[in-house]
Amino acid sequence: MNSTVASMRQDPDSTGSGTRLPTTAYALLGLLSFGRELSGYELKQFSDSTLRFYWSSPAMSQIYSELGRLLDHGLVDSREVDGPGSRTTTKYRINDAGLAELRGWLVTSEAEFPVLKHSVALRLLLAHLVDPGSVEAMLKTYDEQLTERRRDLAAILDGITDDETFRFPAYVAQWGLDYYAAEKRTVRRILRDLNE
Amino acid sequence: MNSTVASMRQDPDSTGSGTRLPTTAYALLGLLSFGRELSGYELKQFSDSTLRFYWSSPAMSQIYSELGRLLDHGLVDSREVDGPGSRTTTKYRINDAGLAELRGWLVTSEAEFPVLKHSVALRLLLAHLVDPGSVEAMLKTYDEQLTERRRDLAAILDGITDDETFRFPAYVAQWGLDYYAAEKRTVRRILRDLNE
DNA sequence: GGACAGTATTCCTAACTGGAATACTTCACC
DNA sequence: GGTGAAGTATTCCAGTTAGGAATACTGTCC
Incomplete structure (x- = not known):
């Protein structure tokens, strides 16, 4: 049985298109936009199998801190899920505000020319x-x-x-x-x- | 007429192949290895016309801080050059220790797979x-x-x-x-x- | 039952970016 | 002959990103 303590820290400053987030935040939001509910660890794996090929796959530590930020801005919802044993995992899902923010970023900001570290x-x-x-x-x-x-x-x-x-x-x-x-x-x- | 106050801060910790420097430091050392004596500003320009195409061109602030580090490690020599008016510019030149360090890095470290931020x-x-x-x-x-x-x-x-x-x-x-x-x-x- | 791989997360340091601030020089243009 | 823009030269700061180490719990294989 899974617990369902929904958490969604609200940041009034970020309703709509307030502060612009770092690109990595949008990249993660983008991965979540495919609909699945993921833990930070799973997001890292997903990102290693996709982002890695044309964008640097963010470090674990950064994935967790970006997830915290997305939560603060109310762009994702989190949920504690009971894992095996006495273990609980935090899973994240994009919400409507997150989808709107992501769409807003895609249409209002310009794509920079790719940077290669060769x-x-x-x-x-x-x-x-x-x-x-x-x-x-x-x-x-x-x-x-x-x-x-x-x-x-x-x-x-x-x-x-x-x-x-x-x-x-x-x-x-x-x-x-x-x-x-x-x-x-x-x-x-x-x-x-x-x-x- | 140019002043010739040679400066070369010595760091005993870095004789030979002590601490490994960040890649950007080697990239700048590499640009200097073509023999010219350059100011930080000129190095930025050189880097914009070369490194930019296959490596990110470092920010000005980073060029200056890397130059400071290279100086600390005794890998470059600096010289105050009288410019126009009462102005002086600091120019940097790679020295033998720098060339040795750069060669050492090239032969002992592995090239990582390129990273693309696309x-x-x-x-x-x-x-x-x-x-x-x-x-x-x-x-x-x-x-x-x-x-x-x-x-x-x-x-x-x-x-x-x-x-x-x-x-x-x-x-x-x-x-x-x-x-x-x-x-x-x-x-x-x-x-x-x-x-x- | 002990080692090892996998899952899940946090912390810390160093590296790096980008913008602002400063200041002096040269050059164009009115 | 002045004013303003562009170029040269450098420093400072805040925020972003990378990467490694540390921790801890779970499942598997011998």
Whole structure:
């Protein structure tokens, strides 16, 4: 049997479109907008299997602090759920105010140009400082990591194609696969060039 | 006439490969490894024209604080240079310890898998919450931004090709151009798909 | 029954961003 | 010959984000 102590700390300052939240808060709200009720831990897992591919997957600590903030702003509802043993877990669900806030953010704010933190490219830039062999090794390792990533993402895409609910997530996943394919082509071209 | 008050605060803790620095510190050290003596402000400009395309260009405030740290660790030398009027500017140059530290980092640490903060993809994921028109508008805007970026980067590449000093930076710039081209293809494919 | 993986959460430090504030110089334009 | 805008140079602060460590309870496997 589950307890049903609903909690929803209200912050009068945030009715409607008051303070703008950090992007991570909107990203988490976005994950919750697919309808499921999740714990912080589950949200981290969900985020590792989706956000990771085109947005940094937030640290655990940040997921919990963002959930607290969303709660303070009345954008999610929380509920204590009895788990196995004497254990209780806090689960979170987006509410109408949260959906409205998320929609408001999507239409009123501009998308920034993507930021890439590409340490392989950074190291290639400095390749004049190291021996050619280690640059080649790094690029080969990256090529292998791309293969893995691609496999992971292909598996996820496989699980959501033909499901109309995940039409847009499927576009995004396909985008990711295209990106990995382009990276692979570039890495291989550079490896060829280096051996001339 | 320029003053030549050399300063090099020594930190005994950091002789050789003691504490590991944040990646941004190595990125800046990397920019300085091309040999020029730069002020914080110039380093920001240099970084905006290079790092920006595959690594986030650090904020001004961070450039200055990293320079302070590099100085503390004895990896760069600084010099007060008389500017126009009664003005003096602090200029920084990498030294032998800095080059050694940078080489050490390149060979001993692993390159992490690139992290992408792609707010366009994030918003596309949530496209079920907004009207189709605004998604299309967002993608078109992104397409235009890609054109601009590509132009900027092509100009930079143009300035460094056929200069053997910048052989590796040229590879990286070409990589960026490939990436932008791949993004353009994907965006256009998605725009086509949306109109079906 | 003890080790280990998984679930769930909190705390702390360091890294990083972005904006504001300051100040001086050069240049354009009226 | 003055005024204002743009460029150079730097510092400070608050808030955001990353990442690791610590804690604790549950289920599983040998």
